[in-house]
Amino acid sequence: MPELTELYVQVRACKKCDLSKGRTNAVPGEGPANAEIMFIGEAPGFHEDREGRPFVGAAGKFLDELLALIGMQREQVYIGNVIKCRPPQNRDPLPEEMDACKPYLDQQIELIKPKVILTISRFAMMRWFPDKKISEIHGKPKKFGDLVVLPMYHPAAALHQPSLRRVLEEDFKRVPQILKELADLKEEPEEKPQPPPQQMSMF
Numbered sequence: 001m002p003e004l005t006e007l008y009v010q011v012r013a014c015k016k017c018d019l020s021k022g023r024t025n026a027v028p029g030e031g032p033a034n035a036e037i038m039f040i041g042e043a044p045g046f047h048e049d050r051e052g053r054p055f056v057g058a059a060g061k062f063l064d065e066l067l068a069l070i071g072m073q074r075e076q077v078y079i080g081n082v083i084k085c086r087p088p089q090n091r092d093p094l095p096e097e098m099d100a101c102k103p104y105l106d107q108q109i110e111l112i113k114p115k116v117i118l119t120i121s122r123f124a125m126m127r128w129f130p131d132k133k134i135s136e137i138h139g140k141p142k143k144f145g146d147l148v149v150l151p152m153y154h155p156a157a158a159l160h161q162p163s164l165r166r167v168l169e170e171d172f173k174r175v176p177q178i179l180k181e182l183a184d185l186k187e188e189p190e191e192k193p194q195p196p197p198q199q200m201s202m203f
Protein backbone atom coordinates (compact mmCIF):
# COMPACT_ATOMS: atom_id res chain seq x y z
CA MET A 1 0.00 0.00 0.00
CA PRO A 2 1.44 3.40 -0.95
CA GLU A 3 2.08 6.10 1.62
CA LEU A 4 -0.22 9.13 1.67
CA THR A 5 2.14 11.32 -0.36
CA GLU A 6 2.40 8.62 -3.02
CA LEU A 7 -1.39 8.46 -3.07
CA TYR A 8 -1.55 12.23 -3.62
CA VAL A 9 0.72 11.91 -6.66
CA GLN A 10 -1.59 9.23 -8.08
CA VAL A 11 -4.75 11.26 -7.43
CA ARG A 12 -3.33 14.44 -8.99
CA ALA A 13 -2.55 12.49 -12.17
CA CYS A 14 -5.65 10.27 -12.14
CA LYS A 15 -7.78 9.91 -15.26
CA LYS A 16 -9.99 7.06 -14.12
CA CYS A 17 -13.19 9.03 -14.70
CA ASP A 18 -14.35 11.96 -16.83
CA LEU A 19 -14.15 14.42 -13.94
CA SER A 20 -10.43 14.56 -14.71
CA LYS A 21 -11.29 16.47 -17.90
CA GLY A 22 -12.90 19.46 -16.21
CA ARG A 23 -10.67 19.87 -13.20
CA THR A 24 -8.05 22.52 -12.58
CA ASN A 25 -6.57 20.56 -9.68
CA ALA A 26 -7.51 17.28 -8.08
CA VAL A 27 -8.04 17.59 -4.33
CA PRO A 28 -6.65 14.47 -2.66
CA GLY A 29 -7.23 15.66 0.93
CA GLU A 30 -4.91 16.90 3.64
CA GLY A 31 -3.94 16.47 7.25
CA PRO A 32 -1.62 14.44 9.46
CA ALA A 33 -1.21 10.75 8.60
CA ASN A 34 -1.87 9.90 12.25
CA ALA A 35 -4.98 12.09 12.67
CA GLU A 36 -7.54 10.75 15.15
CA ILE A 37 -10.36 12.66 13.49
CA MET A 38 -11.18 12.48 9.80
CA PHE A 39 -13.81 14.55 7.99
CA ILE A 40 -15.24 13.22 4.75
CA GLY A 41 -17.04 15.72 2.54
CA GLU A 42 -18.52 15.30 -0.92
CA ALA A 43 -16.32 16.73 -3.65
CA PRO A 44 -14.23 19.83 -4.37
CA GLY A 45 -16.12 23.00 -5.22
CA PHE A 46 -14.94 26.04 -7.16
CA HIS A 47 -12.34 27.25 -4.66
CA GLU A 48 -11.08 23.78 -3.83
CA ASP A 49 -10.56 23.02 -7.54
CA ARG A 50 -8.60 26.27 -7.92
CA GLU A 51 -6.37 25.63 -4.92
CA GLY A 52 -6.13 21.84 -4.89
CA ARG A 53 -7.06 21.84 -1.19
CA PRO A 54 -10.25 20.68 0.57
CA PHE A 55 -12.75 23.01 2.25
CA VAL A 56 -11.07 26.35 1.52
CA GLY A 57 -14.33 28.20 0.76
CA ALA A 58 -17.13 29.40 3.03
CA ALA A 59 -18.01 25.90 4.23
CA GLY A 60 -14.36 25.44 5.19
CA LYS A 61 -14.45 28.58 7.29
CA PHE A 62 -17.39 27.16 9.21
CA LEU A 63 -15.48 23.89 9.60
CA ASP A 64 -12.64 25.85 11.23
CA GLU A 65 -15.16 27.46 13.58
CA LEU A 66 -16.56 24.06 14.54
CA LEU A 67 -13.05 22.81 15.32
CA ALA A 68 -12.38 25.90 17.44
CA LEU A 69 -15.43 25.00 19.55
CA ILE A 70 -13.54 21.96 20.82
CA GLY A 71 -10.19 23.73 20.98
CA MET A 72 -8.81 22.20 17.82
CA GLN A 73 -7.28 23.48 14.61
CA ARG A 74 -7.55 22.27 11.04
CA GLU A 75 -3.90 21.11 11.07
CA GLN A 76 -4.77 18.48 13.68
CA VAL A 77 -7.45 16.68 11.67
CA TYR A 78 -7.64 14.97 8.31
CA ILE A 79 -9.99 16.48 5.74
CA GLY A 80 -10.96 14.55 2.63
CA ASN A 81 -13.76 14.03 0.16
CA VAL A 82 -15.52 11.06 -1.42
CA ILE A 83 -14.73 12.48 -4.87
CA LYS A 84 -11.36 14.08 -5.60
CA CYS A 85 -12.17 16.17 -8.70
CA ARG A 86 -14.82 18.88 -9.01
CA PRO A 87 -18.00 17.81 -10.77
CA PRO A 88 -19.26 20.39 -13.31
CA GLN A 89 -21.52 23.01 -11.68
CA ASN A 90 -21.03 21.08 -8.42
CA ARG A 91 -23.55 18.46 -9.54
CA ASP A 92 -23.93 15.24 -7.58
CA PRO A 93 -21.29 12.63 -8.35
CA LEU A 94 -22.41 9.82 -10.66
CA PRO A 95 -22.30 6.20 -9.50
CA GLU A 96 -19.48 5.39 -11.93
CA GLU A 97 -17.45 8.36 -10.63
CA MET A 98 -18.00 7.18 -7.06
CA ASP A 99 -16.83 3.67 -8.02
CA ALA A 100 -13.77 4.96 -9.88
CA CYS A 101 -12.70 7.18 -6.99
CA LYS A 102 -13.52 4.83 -4.10
CA PRO A 103 -10.11 3.07 -3.88
CA TYR A 104 -8.44 6.38 -2.98
CA LEU A 105 -10.68 7.01 0.00
CA ASP A 106 -10.40 3.34 1.00
CA GLN A 107 -6.62 3.67 1.08
CA GLN A 108 -6.74 6.95 2.98
CA ILE A 109 -8.88 5.41 5.70
CA GLU A 110 -6.62 2.36 5.79
CA LEU A 111 -3.44 4.43 6.08
CA ILE A 112 -4.72 7.04 8.54
CA LYS A 113 -6.76 4.65 10.69
CA PRO A 114 -8.75 7.47 12.31
CA LYS A 115 -10.56 6.84 15.57
CA VAL A 116 -13.54 8.92 14.53
CA ILE A 117 -14.83 9.66 11.05
CA LEU A 118 -17.25 12.56 10.66
CA THR A 119 -19.27 12.16 7.52
CA ILE A 120 -20.24 15.64 6.41
CA SER A 121 -21.95 14.78 3.16
CA ARG A 122 -24.71 12.47 1.99
CA PHE A 123 -22.30 10.53 -0.20
CA ALA A 124 -19.90 9.93 2.68
CA MET A 125 -22.76 8.91 4.97
CA MET A 126 -24.02 6.37 2.41
CA ARG A 127 -20.89 4.32 2.86
CA TRP A 128 -21.78 3.38 6.46
CA PHE A 129 -25.50 4.14 6.61
CA PRO A 130 -26.86 3.32 3.14
CA ASP A 131 -30.56 3.38 4.05
CA LYS A 132 -30.63 6.15 6.62
CA LYS A 133 -31.68 9.78 6.58
CA ILE A 134 -29.37 12.47 7.95
CA SER A 135 -32.33 14.11 9.75
CA GLU A 136 -32.74 10.90 11.77
CA ILE A 137 -29.15 9.91 12.52
CA HIS A 138 -27.11 13.13 12.67
CA GLY A 139 -25.09 13.43 15.85
CA LYS A 140 -25.50 9.75 16.73
CA PRO A 141 -22.13 8.00 16.79
CA LYS A 142 -21.99 4.38 15.68
CA LYS A 143 -19.18 1.88 16.14
CA PHE A 144 -17.87 -0.19 13.23
CA GLY A 145 -15.16 -2.39 14.75
CA ASP A 146 -12.51 -0.01 16.12
CA LEU A 147 -13.91 2.93 14.18
CA VAL A 148 -16.64 5.31 15.29
CA VAL A 149 -18.61 7.12 12.58
CA LEU A 150 -20.49 10.29 13.46
CA PRO A 151 -22.89 11.45 10.73
CA MET A 152 -23.28 15.22 10.50
CA TYR A 153 -24.97 17.73 8.21
CA HIS A 154 -22.77 19.34 5.58
CA PRO A 155 -21.34 22.64 6.87
CA ALA A 156 -22.58 24.35 3.69
CA ALA A 157 -26.15 23.36 4.64
CA ALA A 158 -25.86 25.60 7.69
CA LEU A 159 -24.87 28.52 5.49
CA HIS A 160 -28.15 28.17 3.55
CA GLN A 161 -30.28 27.21 6.54
CA PRO A 162 -29.15 29.08 9.66
CA SER A 163 -31.12 26.87 12.06
CA LEU A 164 -28.78 24.00 11.16
CA ARG A 165 -25.82 25.88 12.50
CA ARG A 166 -26.69 25.11 16.10
CA VAL A 167 -27.45 21.48 15.19
CA LEU A 168 -24.01 21.07 13.62
CA GLU A 169 -22.37 22.74 16.62
CA GLU A 170 -24.14 20.49 19.12
CA ASP A 171 -23.36 17.35 17.10
CA PHE A 172 -19.75 18.34 16.72
CA LYS A 173 -19.34 19.04 20.44
CA ARG A 174 -19.82 15.31 21.04
CA VAL A 175 -16.43 14.51 19.49
CA PRO A 176 -14.30 14.95 22.66
CA GLN A 177 -16.75 12.77 24.59
CA ILE A 178 -16.49 10.08 21.89
CA LEU A 179 -12.68 10.15 21.97
CA LYS A 180 -12.72 9.96 25.77
CA GLU A 181 -15.07 7.01 25.76
CA LEU A 182 -12.90 5.20 23.20
CA ALA A 183 -9.83 5.80 25.40
CA ASP A 184 -11.71 4.56 28.50
CA LEU A 185 -12.84 1.43 26.65
CA LYS A 186 -9.25 0.68 25.77
CA GLU A 187 -8.06 1.05 29.35
CA GLU A 188 -10.82 -1.06 30.84
CA PRO A 189 -9.37 -4.29 32.25
CA GLU A 190 -10.96 -7.52 31.02
CA GLU A 191 -12.25 -8.64 34.41
CA LYS A 192 -13.91 -5.31 35.24
CA PRO A 193 -17.62 -5.77 36.08
CA GLN A 194 -20.21 -4.44 33.64
CA PRO A 195 -20.84 -0.72 34.09
CA PRO A 196 -24.16 0.31 35.59
CA PRO A 197 -26.80 1.35 33.02
CA GLN A 198 -26.27 5.10 33.45
CA GLN A 199 -22.67 4.65 32.26
CA MET A 200 -23.59 2.57 29.25
CA SER A 201 -21.68 3.20 26.06
CA MET A 202 -22.94 5.99 23.84
CA PHE A 203 -22.41 3.95 20.69
Ligand code: URA
Nearest residue numbers: 041042043044054055
Ligand atom coordinates in the same frame (compact mmCIF):
# COMPACT_ATOMS: atom_id res chain seq x y z
N1 URA B 1 -17.68 20.82 0.02
C1 URA B 1 -17.22 19.56 0.09
O1 URA B 1 -17.97 18.61 0.25
N2 URA B 1 -15.91 19.37 -0.02
C2 URA B 1 -15.03 20.36 -0.18
O2 URA B 1 -13.84 20.10 -0.23
C3 URA B 1 -15.54 21.68 -0.23
C4 URA B 1 -16.86 21.88 -0.14
Ligand code: SF4
Nearest residue numbers: 014017020085100101
Ligand atom coordinates in the same frame (compact mmCIF):
# COMPACT_ATOMS: atom_id res chain seq x y z
FE1 SF4 C 1 -9.67 9.96 -10.62
FE2 SF4 C 1 -11.41 10.38 -8.64
FE3 SF4 C 1 -10.61 12.42 -10.16
FE4 SF4 C 1 -12.22 10.56 -11.17
S1 SF4 C 1 -12.70 11.98 -9.49
S2 SF4 C 1 -10.39 11.42 -12.17
S3 SF4 C 1 -11.46 8.72 -10.14
S4 SF4 C 1 -9.33 11.20 -8.78
